Amino acid sequence: MEAPPVTVMPVTGGTINMMEYLLQGSVLDQSLESLLHRLRGLCDNMEPEAFVDHEMMFLLKGQQASPFVLKARRSIDKAGIPWHLRYLGQPEMGDKNRHALVRNCVDIATSDNLTEFLLEMGFRMDHEFVAKGHIFRKGIMKVVVCKIFRILIPGNTDNIEPLSLSYLVELSMVAPAGQDTVSDEMRSFAEQLKPLVHLEKIDPKRLT
Amino acid sequence: MGVTCVSQIPVAEGKSVQQTVEMLTRKLELLGAEKQGTFCVDCETYHTATTTMGNPAQPGKLMYVMHSSEYPLSCFALFENGPCLITDTNFDVLMMKLKGFFQNAKANKIESRGTRYQFCDFLVKIGTVTMGPSARGISVEVEYCPCVVANDCWNLMMEFMQSFMGSHTPGIPSVFGSKHDSVYSPADTMIQYMELLNKIRKQQQVSSTGMR
Numbered sequence: 108m109e110a111p112p113v114t115v116m117p118v119t120g121g122t123i124n125m126m127e128y129l130l131q132g133s134v135l136d137q138s139l140e141s142l143l144h145r146l147r148g149l150c151d152n153m154e155p156e157a158f159v160d161h162e163m164m165f166l167l168k169g170q171q172a173s174p175f176v177l178k179a180r181r182s183i184d185k186a187g188i189p190w191h192l193r194y195l196g197q198p199e200m201g202d203k204n205r206h207a208l209v210r211n212c213v214d215i216a217t218s219d220n221l222t223e224f225l226l227e228m229g230f231r232m233d234h235e236f237v238a239k240g241h242i243f244r245k246g247i248m249k250v251v252v253c254k255i256f257r258i259l260i261p262g263n264t265d266n267i268e269p270l271s272l273s274y275l276v277e278l279s280m281v282a283p284a285g286q287d288t289v290s291d292e293m294r295s296f297a298e299q300l301k302p303l304v305h306l307e308k309i310d311p312k313r314l315t
Numbered sequence: 316m317g318v319t320c321v322s323q324i325p326v327a328e329g330k331s332v333q334q335t336v337e338m339l340t341r342k343l344e345l346l347g348a349e350k351q352g353t354f355c356v357d358c359e360t361y362h363t364a365t366t367t368m369g370n371p372a373q374p375g376k377l378m379y380v381m382h383s384s385e386y387p388l389s390c391f392a393l394f395e396n397g398p399c400l401i402t403d404t405n406f407d408v409l410m411m412k413l414k415g416f417f418q419n420a421k422a423n424k425i426e427s428r429g430t431r432y433q434f435c436d437f438l439v440k441i442g443t444v445t446m447g448p449s450a451r452g453i454s455v456e457v458e459y460c461p462c463v464v465a466n467d468c469w470n471l472m473m474e475f476m477q478s479f480m481g482s483h484t485p486g487i488p489s490v491f492g493s494k495h496d497s498v499y500s501p502a503d504t505m506i507q508y509m510e511l512l513n514k515i516r517k518q519q520q521v522s523s524t525g526m527r
Contacts, residue, residue, distance in 0.1 A: 167416055214405060
């Protein structure tokens with residue numbers, strides 16, 4: 108008779124109050140190779156992971172002025188991995204001592220019926236895009252270099268065209284709230300990528 | 316993971332919930348089932364805030380968020396007759412963020428806790444269903460581990476259940492109907508628990524209004 112399994116009570120609550128620290132920038136298509144080359148040298152010793160993702164933005168409108176936004180992401184090129192649901196809070200620019208944009212974030216792995224479930228919850232899809240690129244890691248920092256593609260026929264991820272002639276570069280990390288010193292590490296890493304790419308904390312409010 | 320049937324067993328006449336549970340577990344132990352710790356399934360109800368949603372097409376739809384000790388790192392979100400989303404436990408954090416849109420009906424939190432038994436290829440979980448401080452009923456979950464196609468093992472499961480549930484052996488669960496010969500999944504078990512816990516909650520509401 109095999110040993111009885113240890114029965115545990117369900118872990119409820121998840122990880123509370125995680126913050127995403129973010130720096131963003133972009134490079135023109137012709138500079139991509141030199142940036143990837145630099146990142147291979149600076150990041151952890153691993154081959155960068157290539158990805159093709161489909162991301163959908165869902166909105167839930169209420170009486171509040173701003174709708175509730177959730178991002179649903181799925182891999183197009185790899186089968187059988189969970190969908191990724193992400194909540195991002197209001198971004199805080201902070202003062203000069205904080206070197207990255209900070210926002211509350213909740214990352215959830217889900218089953219593949221996420222779209223159907225969000226619609227059932229009352230969410231509506233606002234927009235979608237395809238992102239193709241590479242992920243590098245350095246410690247808990249993540250560097251994503253990707254190209255954003257517009258989807259020409261809603262829902263059809265085969266029929267796409269590039270949004271611009273450049274690549275989006277994002278340096279991010281997720282850490283518990285109140286650990287602003289982690290942004291120092293991000294700044295020094297961003298310094299090492301100059302002048303190939305200038306990573307800055309970009310206030311999304313400025314773009315709207 | 317195999318095929319599972321979740322059902323309710325009525326409280327024996329003149330006995331308390333606890334005494335009925337003891338009678339059942341004694342029968343199982345006499346059969347030779349081995350005790351393997353405890354289990355817990357909980358279910359929280361969320362109201363869609365219809366007043367804020369302003370969507371008359373979905374008046375007061377209820378959403379259920381459930382956890383099971385059999386899948387300790389997962390969270391199951393369901394609608395009645397709707398999809399069941401399986402997520403990690405960060406979904407609970409998201410529900411807190413969604414407070415303005417979905418309100419947790421805390422008084423409706425209902426759970427089943429009890430003992431987990433193994434009898435050869437079967438897992439049996441006898442649980443006391445509680446809502447707040449009071450015991451409301453008894454749940455019996457029977458899982459036949461080696462099979463994942465419901466139609467292929469239902470007769471065997473029924474025969475086994477008859478051995479300790481007698482006349483209270485349930486009929487074929489409605490989730491089996493939609494499965495035909497497809498693979499049974501943990502979501503199907505949670506749907507059965509959701510239906511059972513809702514039934515027990517409603518029974519109580521009816522009997523408490525009847526007493527007034």
